Amino acid sequence: PDVSAMEVLESQDVNYEDIGGLEPQIQELIESVELPLTKPESFERIGITPPKGVLLYGEPGTGKTMLAKAVAHRTDATFIRVVGSELIQKYIGDGAKLVREMFDMARKKSPSIVFIDELDAIASRRLNDTNGADREVQRTLMQLLAEMDGFDNRGDIRIIAATNRLDVLDPAILRPGRFDRIVNVPMPDAEARENIFRIHTRFMSVADDIDYKKLAKLTESASGADLNAIAMEAGMLAVRFDKDSVSMAEFLESVQKVMSKTENKKEVLP
Numbered sequence: 589p590d591v592s593a594m595e596v597l598e599s600q601d602v603n604y605e606d607i608g609g610l611e612p613q614i615q616e617l618i619e620s621v622e623l624p625l626t627k628p629e630s631f632e633r634i635g636i637t638p639p640k641g642v643l644l645y646g647e648p649g650t651g652k653t654m655l656a657k658a659v660a661h662r663t664d665a666t667f668i669r670v671v672g673s674e675l676i677q678k679y680i681g682d683g684a685k686l687v688r689e690m691f692d693m694a695r696k697k698s699p700s701i702v703f704i705d706e707l708d709a710i711a712s713r714r715l716n717d718t719n720g721a722d723r724e725v726q727r728t729l730m731q732l733l734a735e736m737d738g739f740d741n742r743g744d745i746r747i748i749a750a751t752n753r754l755d756v757l758d759p760a761i762l763r764p765g766r767f768d769r770i771v772n773v774p775m776p777d778a779e780a781r782e783n784i785f786r787i788h789t790r791f792m793s794v795a796d797d798i799d800y801k802k803l804a805k806l807t808e809s810a811s812g813a814d815l816n817a818i819a820m821e822a823g824m825l826a827v828r829f830d831k832d833s834v835s836m837a838e839f840l841e842s843v844q845k846v847m848s849k850t851e852n853k854k855e856v857l858p
């Protein structure tokens with residue numbers, strides 16, 4: 589298989605504790621992905637089959653990839669990641685083949701978790717499917733559906749997908765036996781933002797004057813990725829001024845800088 593198209597990682601270093609907020613989402617993944625892989629007998633005893641696929645949806649940078657990696661870490665499963673848009677842009681004509689190879693790999697290296705990022709790039713509802721590019725996407729999607737239908741729920745392969753656009757997905761992909769668990773990953777609220785700041789400054793040398801509650805209040809529209817960027821930037825400022833630790837002043841400057849960037853980004857979007 590062309591390994592450059594997919595990322596195959598046998599061990600992950602993300603833990604549930606590294607994720608701020610998202611407790612209900614973590615719980616959902618424990619029940620639908622972790623337990624089926626680690627305690628299949630519990631499902632057998634009760635007589636239910638776990639879902640094959642879980643779909644995470646939400647804004648960019650809210651922790652969807654982190655969630656998938658953290659579950660993989662807990663189960664020691666092989667983690668195979670592909671990005672939908674890369675499947676069709678970089679591997680023109682080969683999308684379907686890559687999907688097949690990805691599932692072959694998942695079987696060979698099981699237990700495994702297949703993570704499909706940007707699912708919408710290969711699983712959008714087609715408005716007009718007459719042109720060649722659309723047909724290529726269609727073939728990739730058909731292969732994905734065939735692969736999902738072809739394996740057993742009770743087996744040791746789970747599929748997690750992520751998207752920012754639930755509304756454009758082809759309903760075929762959401763049918764029972766495919767992605768039949770849909771989990772919303774929301775933007776962080778104030779409490780979650782405070783947590784995320786604490787997580788991302790854990791290994792930083794920070795001054796006593798850091799007011800995490802205030803930082804959370806000042807970052808109302810920030811995603812987890814934005815908060816990570818703020819912490820990084822504050823650290824960079826401290827380095828630039830040759831300080832021993834990062835203080836609130838650097839954080840405030842960094843909040844301004846990163847937040848004005850994210851505001852601008854939102855304005856250019858439709």
Ligand code: ATP
Pocket residue numbers: 606607608609610646647648649650651652653654655705750751752776784787811812813814816
């Ligand atoms: P995209 O839709 O753009 O792929 P995503 O939802 O998959 O984004 P991640 O890749 O999981 O987002 O998050 C990007 C980075 O942002 C993470 O590596 C982490 O540093 C930070 N981050 C995002 N959400 C959280 C969170 N809930 N807790 C802690 N860090 C977070």
